[in-house]
């Protein structure tokens with residue numbers, strides 16, 4: 177592993193040098209264990225502690241198949257899907273690996289008693305499998321997390337519609353929170369040159385998801401002037417949705433839960449901000465009953481901020497707790513676009529407000545390769561910036577996931593894998609200097 181790191185850090189390593197480097201037999205990886213899936217039985221979701229289920233193990237390097245690449249991972253990031261995996265909710269991800277393993281001989285590699293998690297990476301290609309022409313050893317890359325087989329016709333308009341569509345490092349094994357990762361080569365994209373490894377690894381999953389959900393024609397198709405209600409506007413998804421709204425000439429109405437988060441949104445350029453804690457919205461009177469008066473109070477606040485207008489697009493992900501309010505505050509003909517249900521997946525809303533006002537609910541999930549590429553291009557051009565706040569070592573990934581689970585974090589949380597320290601991997605200092613303030617906006621807060 178040391179030779180790999182030396183080659184990455186040397187300025188004159190060539191592709192041939194990387195191709196000649198021996199691949200080690202094993203590597204360090206963040207895992208959860210199949211024999212521990214019941215460890216939190218009986219506990220409330222918030223009491224399930226990722227620090228107990230997340231392990232750092234030495235694991236064998238998987239065999240490389242056709243169309244695949246082995247990547248030396250310099251840095252990764254924590255996504256909420258790794259929180260779900262580590263608390264075994266809404267179901268154990270070993271079921272996904274077993275199901276994938278049943279599909280063909282090569283996929284059997286994924287069905288193991290441990291799951292290497294993580295759906296982001298920035299690093300360097302070490303080897304490519306048969307049939308890979310677009311990438312070669314030594315290429316500096318980031319990887320998006322759509323793993324897709326494309327054997328069925330269903331996915332050929334939009335790869336997210338393929339029946340064998342999976343999220344890498346969540347529904348497949350050999351994810352990015354590790355020193356080496358196995359990806360399909362069509363997950364690879366060029367690493368933005370002005371960013372360090374950990375900055376480049378941070379946007380991937382959430383940036384691509386927010387792009388499809390908000391900007392793409394497959395999602396809400398946001399346009400200039402739209403009022404966009406963004407839940408968790410300084411969080412993982414929200415910090416990119418806020419940037420897309422601002423960069424696209426829309427008007428983000430940012431919902432956050434503290435003064436500090438409101439300040440972050442202001443520093444990104446947002447003006448309309450709602451602090452849901454300070455204003456004390458209680459959309460549910462009890463576990464079963466919502467309070468439409470609270471929807472109205474929320475809608476009135478939005479109208480105050482917009483000069484009397486309602487919401488064109490709601491960027492939804494909290495789910496059960498907020499969905500009724502989201503549907504209510506959307507304008508006639510507007511769109512609620514949802515990609516998650518962090519607070520509960522059995523939603524309830526008053527359907528009269530949906531049909532009588534011709535609103536639409538759109539389900540959105542990650543992004544196809546083209547959408548992920550376009551989202552990464554915006555990062556590479558310095559139009560959208562990473563929202564990295566804090567960086568952990570691989571050893572401390574459990575704590576990093578705990579922070580995200582308990583909503584103690586801001587923006588994105590990074591993890592150093594092979595990178596020995598922060599700040600390495602920048603190849604375009606001039607461009608970096610231009611965007612330094614924006615790149616550091618979320619750091620150490």
Ligand SMILES: C/C=C/C(=O)SCCNC(=O)CCNC(=O)[C@H](O)C(C)(C)COP(=O)(O)OP(=O)(O)OC[C@H]1O[C@@H](n2cnc3c(N)ncnc32)[C@H](O)[C@@H]1OP(=O)(O)O
Pocket residue numbers: 256257260265266267321343381385515516542
């Ligand atoms: C990029 C980052 C993303 C995120 O962070 S997203 C957040 C994290 N992700 C999640 O929380 C989602 C986790 N996934 C799930 O919870 C589950 O994954 C799903 C609920 C999405 C699906 O459940 P499942 O059990 O995997 O699949 P089924 O389709 O419910 O059950 C399979 C059985 O149901 C049958 N079935 C499916 N559709 C129909 C139908 N329309 N009519 C009749 N039967 C149907 C099938 O055939 C099969 O049956 P047979 O078990 O016998 O093989």
Ligand SMILES: NC(=O)C1=CN([C@@H]2O[C@H](COP(=O)(O)OP(=O)(O)OC[C@H]3O[C@@H](n4cnc5c(N)ncnc54)[C@H](OP(=O)(O)O)[C@@H]3O)[C@@H](O)[C@H]2O)C=CC1
Pocket residue numbers: 255256257260381382385407408409410411412413414431432433434437452493494497498515516517518519540541542543580583587
């Ligand atoms: N389908 C897909 O492709 C994807 C789905 N996801 C899912 O989206 C969800 C969010 O992910 P991500 O943004 O990375 O997570 P983060 O935790 O980084 O951000 C979510 C933010 O939402 C806000 N929030 C949380 N709970 C509530 C609530 N009950 N009511 C209102 N606001 C709430 C919080 O902000 P504040 O406290 O400031 O209000 C929080 O910071 C997760 O469930 C994740 O699995 C994520 C990426 C892709």
